[in-house]
Amino acid sequence: MKRRLFNLLASVSLALCLVVVASALLKVILPRGPNLPSFRAGRWACSLDSSNGNFEIRVGHDSAVPDIGPQFAPNPGGQFAPFTYTQAGLDWQEKLPRGAHWRSMGFHFDRNINMEISRTRNFVAVGNVFWIGAPLWPLLALLAILPIIRRSYQMYLRRLMKQGHCPVCAYDLRATPERCPECGAVSAKVAGISN
Numbered sequence: 652m653k654r655r656l657f658n659l660l661a662s663v664s665l666a667l668c669l670v671v672v673a674s675a676l677l678k679v680i681l682p683r684g685p686n687l688p689s690f691r692a693g694r695w696a697c698s699l700d701s702s703n704g705n706f707e708i709r710v711g712h713d714s715a716v717p718d719i720g721p722q723f724a725p726n727p728g729g730q731f732a733p734f735t736y737t738q739a740g741l742d743w744q745e746k747l748p749r750g751a752h753w754r755s756m757g758f759h760f761d762r763n764i765n766m767e768i769s770r771t772r773n774f775v776a777v778g779n780v781f782w783i784g785a786p787l788w789p790l791l792a793l794l795a796i797l798p799i800i801r802r803s804y805q806m807y808l809r810r811l812m813k814q815g816h817c818p819v820c821a822y823d824l825r826a827t828p829e830r831c832p833e834c835g836a837v838s839a840k841v842a843g844i845s846n
């Protein structure tokens with residue numbers, strides 16, 4: 652049971668490892684390519700992204716009641732920005748809670764207010780948005796631990812089997828080659844003859 656769980660975790664780990672590598676490669680080949688999956692559940696949203704050898708998780712949490720601020724002013728001359736800030740909008744934004752930022756060795760954590768512009772051109776503080784980012788290599792190293800342990804254990808078992816140990820539990824079968832006294836596995840040779 653424990654071994655089955657370990658094998659399952661190792662497989663999941665390996666699969667995630669491959670997904671991370673594949674997505675990083677995809678980002679290199681297609682910088683504007685598809686993003687990693689995103690999920691939404693109620694007022695929570697989560698999305699994954701990877702770029703430039705970094706991995707990023709974005710978690711958004713909408714407030715039950717969005718904080719609706721002043722309207723943007725129309726910006727008739729602005730070709731790329733149809734709206735412009737008003738002093739009231741800037742003052743309102745100034746009073747919102749401050750975000751939090753932390754950066755170290757390619758790792759980062761950010762918390763910001765998630766701002767949107769509503770259809771009525773109002774500033775809206777929708778809720779909080781959190782970013783957790785890390786370079787890919789520690790993540791890959793972490794994800795590779797279980798698959799590497801499993802692989803070396805398999806190689807170790809194979810070596811033991813050649814020396815006459817049980818293929819299931821690695822018990823020394825030199826004294827009882829027909830059946831493993833430890834786990835009850837019937838040796839392949841005996842099973843082959845009895846069929």
Ligand SMILES: [Zn+2]
Pocket residue numbers: 817818819820821822831832833834835836
């Ligand atoms: Zn055995």
